[in-house]
Amino acid sequence: MNKKTERTIEALRENRFEALYFDTAEEAKEYLLKEVKTDQSVGFGGSVTLDEMGIYQALKERGNEVIWHWYIEEGSDRINMMNKAMFTDVYMSGINGLTEDGRIVNIDGTGNRLASMLFGHKRLFLVCGINKISRNVEESLIRIKNVACPLNTQRLNIPTPCSKADKCMNCTSERRICNATLIMEKQHGGIPTTVVLIGEKMGF
Numbered sequence: 474m475n476k477k478t479e480r481t482i483e484a485l486r487e488n489r490f491e492a493l494y495f496d497t498a499e500e501a502k503e504y505l506l507k508e509v510k511t512d513q514s515v516g517f518g519g520s521v522t523l524d525e526m527g528i529y530q531a532l533k534e535r536g537n538e539v540i541w542h543w544y545i546e547e548g549s550d551r552i553n554m555m556n557k558a559m560f561t562d563v564y565m566s567g568i569n570g571l572t573e574d575g576r577i578v579n580i581d582g583t584g585n586r587l588a589s590m591l592f593g594h595k596r597l598f599l600v601c602g603i604n605k606i607s608r609n610v611e612e613s614l615i616r617i618k619n620v621a622c623p624l625n626t627q628r629l630n631i632p633t634p635c636s637k638a639d640k641c642m643n644c645t646s647e648r649r650i651c652n653a654t655l656i657m658e659k660q661h662g663g664i665p666t667t668v669v670l671i672g673e674k675m676g677f
């Protein structure tokens with residue numbers, strides 16, 4: 474583990490989050506599959522990292538009830554899936570940014586992920602590659618808006634200015650994907666939170 478990652482883990486723990494480090498995504502996946510009980514329902518927030526790990530498929534195959542608006546059930550729709558995911562035992566999401574002083578930064582277009590990070594579940598797992606660590610909140614927000622948002626709008630084919638300019642243009646687009654920001658500074662009273670940090674480049 475490099476010094477920057479070590480500092481981040483230590484700071485997250487000082488902020489009372491549970492913070493764990495795994496060298497590989499495969500090890501992190503094994504841990505998550507062990508922690509989630511087979512009778513627990515699991516909701517997902519949009520996350521390239523979790524999708525790359527195949528954790529949704531692994532949980533589903535072994536019989537967990539899994540709810541993710543990226544995998545819409547027959548007869549349902551995106552919003553209905555997002556609503557259902559808010560009432561699961563466990564919630565899993567990626568992270569947009571982590572800081573070396575132990576803060577967790579997320580930005581949403583809709584707000585479903587942010588709502589689920591604060592209340593309503595028994596346990597929250599936030600999974601993140603070390604490529605998303607920044608020095609502080611300010612640098613994290615700059616990285617998210619100028620790296621993650623353009624790549625996400627390109628991936629989803631959303632015609633915001635950042636998808637063309639490769640940087641934030643502070644737009645007022647109706648399709649804007651960065652409408653709400655949540656900065657988790659300390660473990661809050663809502664849901665016990667575990668940060669699963671992976672020593673690989675995951676998502677963006």
Ligand code: SF4
Pocket residue numbers: 618619622623633634635636640641642643644645646648649650651
């Ligand atoms: S404000 Fe607009 S241009 Fe900037 S990151 Fe958000 S969606 Fe993209």
